[in-house]
Amino acid sequence: MKIAISGKGGVGKTLVASLLARAFSRADYSVIAIDADPDTNLAATLGFPKTDRLVPISEMKELIQERTETRPGQSGTYFKMNPRVDDLPEKYSLKHEGIRLLVMGQMKRGGGGCYCPENSLLAALMAHLLLARDEVVILDMAAGIEHLGRGTVRAVDKLIIVVEPGRASLETAFRVRKLAADIGLTSLAVVANKIHDQEEEKAISARLGNFEILGFVPYDQALVDADINNLSVLDASQPVSDAVGRIFNKLVAAG
Ligand SMILES: Nc1ncnc2c1ncn2[C@@H]1O[C@H](COP(=O)(O)OP(=O)(O)O)[C@@H](O)[C@H]1O
Ligand SMILES: [Mg+2]
Numbered sequence: 001m002k003i004a005i006s007g008k009g010g011v012g013k014t015l016v017a018s019l020l021a022r023a024f025s026r027a028d029y030s031v032i033a034i035d036a037d038p039d040t041n042l043a044a045t046l047g048f049p050k051t052d053r054l055v056p057i058s059e060m061k062e063l064i065q066e067r068t069e070t071r072p073g074q075s076g077t078y079f080k081m082n083p084r085v086d087d088l089p090e091k092y093s094l095k096h097e098g099i100r101l102l103v104m105g106q107m108k109r110g111g112g113g114c115y116c117p118e119n120s121l122l123a124a125l126m127a128h129l130l131l132a133r134d135e136v137v138i139l140d141m142a143a144g145i146e147h148l149g150r151g152t153v154r155a156v157d158k159l160i161i162v163v164e165p166g167r168a169s170l171e172t173a174f175r176v177r178k179l180a181a182d183i184g185l186t187s188l189a190v191v192a193n194k195i196h197d198q199e200e201e202k203a204i205s206a207r208l209g210n211f212e213i214l215g216f217v218p219y220d221q222a223l224v225d226a227d228i229n230n231l232s233v234l235d236a237s238q239p240v241s242d243a244v245g246r247i248f249n250k251l252v253a254a255g
Pocket of ligand 2: 013040041042
């Protein structure tokens with residue numbers, strides 16, 4: 001199962017990604033979690049120690065040069081479009097409590113998307129992870145979904161867009177849906193996070209129109225407190241874990 005998670009910054013993408021990764025892992029699936037959000041915090045949320053030492057693949061200059069066969073200072077002229085990447089997940093991922101983690105980093109953007117060695121390597125790696133491997137992939141992305149392309153969307157079982165009460169993240173959800181449609185990705189669903197009460201649940205449902213809603217996750221101050229006190233947010237709230245557990249069950253039942 002390949003699940004991509006998108007949405008506005010701060011809505012809880014990484015929390016949902018982490019709890020889903022843990023749910024799959026605890027159900028004995030082999031799981032690789034991929035941090036593709038420039039604002040990386042998946043490793044820390046999953047409880048990986050020494051997260052400051054993790055270098056995103058997008059910043060591994062020598063590796064990018066070696067695999068795309070570009071020479072230093074000669075970028076942009078020639079590079080290999082199908083670099084070898086099948087060894088990278090093992091080489092550059094870390095494992096913690098049964099979950100493998102890979103920090104991808106950002107795609108470079110130029111006018112109309114940049115045609116460059118960095119993107120070529122990341123695209124090949126993403127294609128490998130989504131198409132050639134049979135483990136569960138949980139992809140933690142930003143609101144831009146440039147890591148996905150026409151060639152890889154068919155492998156994505158679900159694009160989950162996380163929203164929270166308020167106008168901004170809902171507008172982002174509609175924008176993400178448009179971006180997804182542009183690349184032919186239509187299997188998407190919303191997770192509404194940080195819900196205080198039934199009123200909010202109803203208001204969000206009304207605003208979401210014909211979006212599939214995969215689940216509602218309650219707001220829990222215990223998460224905020226755990227975060228402030230540097231404690232694991234994954235274990236901070238039973239109601240939140242239970243809500244994501246129900247989302248996990250739905251995904252498994254559908255997949
Ligand atoms: N249901 C919730 N209740 C309370 N706080 C939450 C909830 N979900 C997420 N948070 C908090 O909101 C902040 C942003 O969450 P995060 O998962 O990092 O968002 P994103 O990855 O979308 O930027 C974190 O401090 C997290 O602990
Ligand atoms: Mg995040």
